[in-house]
Amino acid sequence: MLKLEKRHFEVLKSILDKYPYHFYAYGSRVKGTSRKFSYLDLCYQDEIPGSIATKIRWELEESNLPFIVELVNWKHMRPAFQKIIKKDLLPLS
Numbered sequence: 001m002l003k004l005e006k007r008h009f010e011v012l013k014s015i016l017d018k019y020p021y022h023f024y025a026y027g028s029r030v031k032g033t034s035r036k037f038s039y040l041d042l043c044y045q046d047e048i049p050g051s052i053a054t055k056i057r058w059e060l061e062e063s064n065l066p067f068i069v070e071l072v073n074w075k076h077m078r079p080a081f082q083k084i085i086k087k088d089l090l091p092l093s
Contacts, residue, residue, distance in 0.1 A: 001090075002025050002030060003030075012060075012069070015060060016093050021044055021093070022045065022046055023043070023071075025041065025090045026088045026089050027088070030089075040069045042070065042092070043071070043077070043089075044071070044072075048073070
């Protein structure tokens with residue numbers, strides 16, 4: 001379960017649903033250990049062109065979400081970190 005207020009989840013989905021890619025949440029907001037302003041950690045495994053990934057990050061940053069959304073390419077993560085978070089990945093799209 002993703003620990004987000006419904007209105008914040010709707011803003012997030014309205015941004016991510018514009019794109020034909022799969023996004024996954026992980027970290028404290030998935031594990032239930034987040035605080036009110038904890039980052040939302042997202043990753044993607046699809047081949048997203050750099051310009052599109054930058055656009056998505058910009059839209060997330062410019063949204064009215066009251067916390068930082070970190071969007072990371074799965075392939076740029078260290079394999080050891082991938083192994084740690086793999087069990088917690090929560091599909092968002």
